[in-house]
Amino acid sequence: MVTRVVNWNVAKRHAPWRELVEMGVDAALLQEAGNCPTDVVDRVDTGPAASWDAHRWNSDWWHGRWPRLFDRWAKVVKLSNRVDVEWFKQVSPIGRVSDDEIAVSGIGTIAAARVAPASAEPFVVVSMYARWLSPHPSTHSKRGTGYSDGSAHRIISDLSAFIGSTDPATHRILAAGDLNTFYGATDDNRLVLAARDRTVFERMNALGLEFLGPQAPEGGLQADPTPPGLPADTRNVPTFYAAGQKPGAAANQLDYVFASRGFHEQVKVRALNSPDEWGSSDHCRILIESQDE
Structure with missing residues (x-):
């Protein structure tokens, strides 16, 4: 049996949900999910709100500052009866959790389940x-977009709780999503903080989580020409296009897949990034297939 999972930043749009239910996959790892449209809500299972909604475990410190804490959640979605899904309920970053919980240190950055x-x-x-996180006002930073590596490292800290041994054979983890980082960025890349981006991938590797790309040639189409700020031999495949562009103009990869060492040998990934298979978000879908041994 092959278990098929899709990773997708759906940009809080409704159309991607409709496309997901037509794909025939077993589960989806979504980012910026928003709410499922009512016409397909009976065909998906997003699990309990406590598995993704940080309003459930946060205090009311944010009241009066914003109308809501966040609304672009990461979610794990069940899409077929070929798998059972047990969602982990989010709790604040405490030191010891129950079997059905995950301690979360970021708002809207992570969702986890057992498939x-x-x-x-x-x-x-x-x-x-x-x-993205904004720099502190005291920095007087000109980086209006802020930085994403802070969120990425919070995610890594949270998922590392599922790694209880240095022997990677003791765990089976599949992690995927929009990291808003450039794999292999050179120091002259003007879009990211290259040295900080590298620490994200280095830390995942240190935890025994193998980088699966997707990477060319099997993992999707590459941008032509090679975007500035990447080495000439990059194997990155574009997974995102900017506002005002179309899929054919996509240049940069922001979305990645990792699997625990050993388990990764059963996993294949491919970015559905050609213009005719891109889908209705500004990020393309990534198809992840796990082959049973």
Whole structure:
């Protein structure tokens, strides 16, 4: 049996939900999910709100500052009866959690669940969204977009709780999402803080989480020409296009997949990034297939 999972930043749009239910996949790892449209809500299972909604575990410190705490959640979605899904309820970043909980240190950055295929060993899935954080006012920074590596490292800290041994054979983890970072960025890249981006991938590797790309040639189409700020031999595949562009103009990769060492040998990934298969978000879909041993 092959378990098929889709990773997708759906930009809080409704059309991607409709496309998801037509794909015939088993589960989805979504970012910037928003709410499912009512016409397909009976065909998806987003799990309990406590698995993704930080309003459930945060205090009311944010009242009076914003109308809501956040509304672009990471979610794990069940899409078929070929798998069972057990969602982890989010709690504040405490030191010890129950079996059905995950301690979360960022708002809207992570959702996790245990996926159990009918005829294979279960594995943990993590949807990751490294949302942008603004620099502190005291910095007088000109980086209006802020930085994403802070969110990424919070995500890594949270998912590292599922790694209880230095032996990677003791865990089965699939983590994917929009990290808003450039893999392999050179120091002259003007869009990111390259040295800080590198620490995200280095830390994932240190935890025994193998980088699966997607990377060319099997993982999707590459941008032509190579975007500035990447090495000439980059294998990155574009997964995002900017406002005002179309999929054919996509240049940069922001979305990535990781799997625990050993388990990663069963996993194949591909960015559905050609113009005719892109989908209705500014990020393309990433198809992840786990082959039972």
